[in-house]
Amino acid sequence: MSSENIESIVNRRYEHGFITDIESHGLPPGLDESVVRAISTLKKEPQFMLEWRLQAYRQWREMTEPTWAHVHYPPIDFEGISYYSAPKSDADKPQSLDEVDPKLLETYDKLGIPLHERARLAGVAVDAVFDSVSVATTFKAKLSEAGVIFCSFSEAVREHPELVQKYLGSVVPRRDNFYAALNAAVFSDGSFVYIPKGVRCPMELSTYFRINAANTGQFERTLIIADEGSHVSYLEGCTAPMRDENQLHAAVVELVALEGAEIKYSTVQNWYPGDENGVGGIYNFVTKRGDCRGDNSKISWTQVETGSAITWKYPSCLLRGNNSVGEFYSVAVANNMQQADTGTKMIHIGANTSSTIVSKGISAGHAQNAYRGLVKVMPQAHGARNHTQCDSLLIGKNCGAHTFPYMEIKNPSAKIEHEATTSKISADQLFYCRQRGISEEDAVNMIVNGFCKEVFKELPMEFAVEAQALLNVSLEGAVG
Amino acid sequence: MLEIKNLKVRIGDTEILRGLSLSVKAGEVHAIMGPNGSGKSTLAQVVAGHEDYVVTAGDVTYMGNNLLELDPEIRAREGIFLGFQYPVEIAGVNNAYLLKAAVNAKRLHQGLGEIDAFEFLKVAREKMATLGMDPKFLNRGVNEGFSGGEKKRNEVLQMAMLEPRLAILDETDSGLDIDALKAVAQGVNALRSPERAIVLVTHYQRLLDYIEPDHVHVLSEGRIVRSGDKSLAHELEEKGYDWLREVANA
Ligand SMILES: Nc1ncnc2c1ncn2[C@@H]1O[C@H](COP(=O)(O)OP(=O)(O)OP(=O)(O)O)[C@@H](O)[C@H]1O
Ligand SMILES: [Mg+2]
Numbered sequence: 181m182s183s184e185n186i187e188s189i190v191n192r193r194y195e196h197g198f199i200t201d202i203e204s205h206g207l208p209p210g211l212d213e214s215v216v217r218a219i220s221t222l223k224k225e226p227q228f229m230l231e232w233r234l235q236a237y238r239q240w241r242e243m244t245e246p247t248w249a250h251v252h253y254p255p256i257d258f259e260g261i262s263y264y265s266a267p268k269s270d271a272d273k274p275q276s277l278d279e280v281d282p283k284l285l286e287t288y289d290k291l292g293i294p295l296h297e298r299a300r301l302a303g304v305a306v307d308a309v310f311d312s313v314s315v316a317t318t319f320k321a322k323l324s325e326a327g328v329i330f331c332s333f334s335e336a337v338r339e340h341p342e343l344v345q346k347y348l349g350s351v352v353p354r355r356d357n358f359y360a361a362l363n364a365a366v367f368s369d370g371s372f373v374y375i376p377k378g379v380r381c382p383m384e385l386s387t388y389f390r391i392n393a394a395n396t397g398q399f400e401r402t403l404i405i406a407d408e409g410s411h412v413s414y415l416e417g418c419t420a421p422m423r424d425e426n427q428l429h430a431a432v433v434e435l436v437a438l439e440g441a442e443i444k445y446s447t448v449q450n451w452y453p454g455d456e457n458g459v460g461g462i463y464n465f466v467t468k469r470g471d472c473r474g475d476n477s478k479i480s481w482t483q484v485e486t487g488s489a490i491t492w493k494y495p496s497c498l499l500r501g502n503n504s505v506g507e508f509y510s511v512a513v514a515n516n517m518q519q520a521d522t523g524t525k526m527i528h529i530g531a532n533t534s535s536t537i538v539s540k541g542i543s544a545g546h547a548q549n550a551y552r553g554l555v556k557v558m559p560q561a562h563g564a565r566n567h568t569q570c571d572s573l574l575i576g577k578n579c580g581a582h583t584f585p586y587m588e589i590k591n592p593s594a595k596i597e598h599e600a601t602t603s604k605i606s607a608d609q610l611f612y613c614r615q616r617g618i619s620e621e622d623a624v625n626m627i628v629n630g631f632c633k634e635v636f637k638e639l640p641m642e643f644a645v646e647a648q649a650l651l652n653v654s655l656e657g658a659v660g
Numbered sequence: 661m662l663e664i665k666n667l668k669v670r671i672g673d674t675e676i677l678r679g680l681s682l683s684v685k686a687g688e689v690h691a692i693m694g695p696n697g698s699g700k701s702t703l704a705q706v707v708a709g710h711e712d713y714v715v716t717a718g719d720v721t722y723m724g725n726n727l728l729e730l731d732p733e734i735r736a737r738e739g740i741f742l743g744f745q746y747p748v749e750i751a752g753v754n755n756a757y758l759l760k761a762a763v764n765a766k767r768l769h770q771g772l773g774e775i776d777a778f779e780f781l782k783v784a785r786e787k788m789a790t791l792g793m794d795p796k797f798l799n800r801g802v803n804e805g806f807s808g809g810e811k812k813r814n815e816v817l818q819m820a821m822l823e824p825r826l827a828i829l830d831e832t833d834s835g836l837d838i839d840a841l842k843a844v845a846q847g848v849n850a851l852r853s854p855e856r857a858i859v860l861v862t863h864y865q866r867l868l869d870y871i872e873p874d875h876v877h878v879l880s881e882g883r884i885v886r887s888g889d890k891s892l893a894h895e896l897e898e899k900g901y902d903w904l905r906e907v908a909n910a
Contacts, residue, residue: 607712608748615708615744616758616818617736617765626761630752630801 206265213237215263216365222264223334226341236354236364243358249521250550250582251490253463256428263366263399319383326382328412329374333401336372343374347405351434351471351498359430359465359492363399367432370401375410375441384640386415400431406441408474413444415643429488430465439474439501446639447483448647450654461489461518468495472504472533480507481524482638484647486654489518494552496525499533499561506535509635511647513654514547514579523552523584528564528594537568540632543579544655550582557594564594572602573631575624575655603631625652661686661857662707662727662826667718669699669706669882676702678882679718684826687854691868691893692861694879695901700861701745703879704830708742709735722826736762737769739825743815743832745861750802755814758802759784763821787820790850792843808835816847827851828859833867845870865897878904 207215216237220230245256323330329340337344354364375381406412416433429451435443451462470479481495491514497506508524526535535555543549549572557564572581583600605627613623629636629648636644662684669677676699684690692700706713707720709732720727727735750758764774785795791813803811812832819827829848833841848858848871860871868876868890876892877884878901886892886904896904 603751606748609750611708611710611732612744612748612750613758614732615736615742616762616822617733617769618758618761619733619765622761622765626753626758627750630750630754630757633752 207262209262210259211237211261211263211366219264219366219368223337225334225337228341228345229337232348232354233365236361237366239355240358240361240365243355243361245358249492249552250548250584251492251519251521253490253519256463258362261398261428264368322382326379327376328379328381328385329372330385331372333367333370333372333403336403340372340374343405344372344403347403347434347436349434351436351469352432352467357467360432360467363401363430363432363467367399367401370431371404372402373404373412373414375406375412377407378409379407380410381412384413384415398429400429402431402433403436404434404443404445405436406438406443406477408438409440410438411442413640414446415640416445416447417449427461428463428465431467433466433468433495435468435470435479437470437472437474437477437479437501437504440476441474442478442480443470444480445470445482445495446643447481447485448639448643448650449483449485449488450650451488463490464488464493466491466493468493469498470496470506471498472501472506472530473498474504475501475530476503477501478505478507480505480509480638482507482509482635484511484513484632484635484639484650485520485522486513486515486650488520491518491520491522493522494524496527497535498527498529499535499564500529501533502530503532504530505533507638508535508537508539509638510538511540511542511632511635511651512549512551513542513651514544514549515654516545516547518545518547520548521550521552523550523554525554525556526566528555528557528561528566528591530561532563533561534565535567537566537570538634539568539570540635541570541572541581542575542628542631542651542655543572543581544575546578548580548582550584552584552586554586554588555596556588557591557596559590561591562593564591566594566596568596568598569634570598570600571631572600573628574602574604575628621652621656624655628652628655661723662859663719663721664707665719667703667706667720668716669702670714670716671702671712675716676713676882677706680879680883682877682884684857684859686825686857688874689852689858689860689871691873691876691890692859692879693863693876693893693896698879699882700879701830704742704745704828704859704861707735707828708732708740733765734769736822737766741819741822741824741827743812743819743827743829745830745834747803747806747811747815749804749806751804753802754798755800755802756781756784756798759798759818759821762818766822784817784821787817787847790843791817791820791847792839793817809837809840812836812844813840816844819851820847823851825855826857826859828861830861831863832860833862833864841867842870865893868893880904 207218213234216233220233352360355361373385404414435445437443451464472479479497483495485491495508499506506526510522512520512522514520523539524537537553539551541549541551551570553568555566570583574581581602585598587596589596605624609627610620610623614620628651636647639647664680664682667677667680668675680703694700702713706715715728760780767775784798788795793813803814806814812835815832832844836844860867873890876888876890878886
């Protein structure tokens with residue numbers, strides 16, 4: 181494309197005067213350079229950020245959608261998506277829980293979500309949600325005392341541009357993959373965390389308490405930097421079912437652990453999976469990667485995934501520092517017509533690096549659940565070790581589990597172990613439990629929770645309890 | 661307590677129980693014997709409510725109510741316990757957890773609160789001691805990797821904890837060493853009371869030396885062909901089942 185062409189396209193749709201209009205109404209569907217510029221302008225971003233987005237956009241234009249995953253969906257019309265939606269005004273939001281869909285409230289009930297949190301989750305106007313606001317304020321004070329930066333991505337771009345510029349894209353390069361490039365061009369917002377040298381973050385950080393969290397939208401971006409010798413535990417998502425008008429979600433998460441630092445990243449995700457026929461569910465295409473950049477650093481991913489019509493997600497670790505450690509603990513549930521293709525990549529680069537993978541896949545209904553894992557040991561990675569445990573549990577006759585382990589071992593000293601099992605919840609097991617007075621549903625929950633306990637024990641305590649409740653709700657009616 | 665009249669049961673296309681009648685009263689111990697494949701386990705499973713078995717005729721009443729209308733878990737909570745001939749393994753589910761869930765399901769059904777966790781452990785440990793079971797079995801997966809005899813003891817432990825009104829033990833004595841047999845018999849005898857009834861399915865007279873039955877029945881080809889007192893068991897031990905077939909065909 182010639183430079184004049186670019187110029188004319190840039191100015192085609194959104195000239196300056198339209199910006200205020202967009203602020204209140206959002207962008208109409210479609211994607212070109214002018215859209216990228218408009219987003220950057222709306223967010224009052226510095227020049228470097230705009231340049232970065234534009235380069236990503238140009239790279240994305242040259243790329244094609246990946247087709248290797250074990251999932252099927254109709255082609256996505258990228259021109260049919262609006263890349264900036266206006267934040268909902270309080271007047272448009274429900275004013276109290278009485279105005280919220282009773283079905284949603286029923287689910288909150290089943291999940292045991294405390295009353296004061298329900299309003300916030302259901303998107304009730306902020307004024308009505310005093311509790312979480314005041315909690316958030318105390319929270320922020322405690323963090324700044326420790327020197328921890330925890331804010332929205334947009335705020336970080338404005339307030340801490342030097343940190344953003346230094347680390348952004350250093351783990352997931354713009355052109356890493358189709359969805360990562362798209363995200364880099366149009367990302368809406370997300371979280372930014374910086375833990376200074378030697379600081380142990382005084383509390384678990386949760387997206388939940390993020391200030392200015394409104395409307396992170398479908399292209400979320402998160403960057404977490406743990407400086408030397410620091411430690412942080414970050415919780416993403418919540419168990420409440422998340423609905424969104426936007427079907428496509430393409431998030432990017434980058435983690436950087438410097439020497440001796442440790443990052444624990446836990447996710448409980450419950451995107452709307454669609455109805456029993458899969459209609460209306462979220463497509464969740466996520467790129468998550470952690471870089472153990474310094475010696476003796478550690479990154480641990482724990483995730484419980486139950487939502488989305490389609491999930492495509494491989495939280496990975498680049499083990500660059502010597503003696504660095506990567507961990508991946510995952511429970512992925514697919515019910516009804518859900519399709520999940522998840523897994524991890526452990527790339528051993530430094531000496532004596534070690535990684536652990538524990539993947540638990542549960543399939544029910546007509547769902548397809550695939551595990552895809554890569555363990556790669558580079559020639560210089562002496563003494564690398566990996567242990568992979570990959571278990572599938574099938575509920576019913578019509579679902580499927582697929583395992584695709586890949587190994588590329590280029591150093592003969594590597595010790596790699598792989599174990600895989602597939603089991604079914606059998607009619608005999610259910611009858612046995614029922615004969616002991618336990619209902620079929622409770623029996624399924626019991627068996628499922630037993631199957632997942634290795635992963636649950638990695639989650640922070642309250643999160644584990646929530647995750648367990650979530651799993652039970654997700655598998656309701658899976659048998660019978 | 662349990663009244664079975666002219667019960668006919670099919671699985672797939674084969675009729676397995678072909679007009680079986682049996683009456684069990686509170687306080688009684690019944691032993692059911694009979695050749696392999698005669699339908700003893702089928703009878704036990706039907707009483708427990710297994711859905712693969714289709715009842716084509718007959719009535720089953722339990723405590724005066726139509727048993728066949730109840731879901732298996734309700735039957736269990738109403739006091740019916742089946743010790744399985746082949747207890748199933750449930751990997752990953754803690755044995756104590758299942759046991760507690762079972763106890764609580766029954767308690768809730770009876771309008772009692774959940775059992776206190778310490779109380780539960782205390783009682784479970786006591787019962788295990790009398791059964792000669794190591795407490796470590798509480799923390800293993802349900803029957804996961806248990807030996808044949810260990811599985812049977814675990815069934816008796818569950819029975820002891822649940823204190824059923826009607827216990828049906830399907831070959832709980834098979835595969836037990838002599839000490840285990842005594843322990844199991846002791847567990848069953850401890851349960852004997854005027855309000856309870858016990859049905860023992862067994863192939864061996866030996867068990868009946870430890871648990872004295874009030875009635876002994878012989879099940880053959882889906883029917884009870886002979887009933888008597890404990891001397892019938894001795895007679896069978898001596899003569900085998902052919903003798904009965906001859907009598908039946910004569
Ligand atoms: N699921 C099934 N499908 C087909 N036939 C079955 C099934 N279950 C039981 N049967 C048949 O029903 C008959 C009775 O079986 P049952 O298990 O009740 O016998 P049993 O008297 O308990 O024998 P044993 O002394 O060997 O335990 C057998 O011939 C058996 O093969
Ligand atoms: Mg049998």
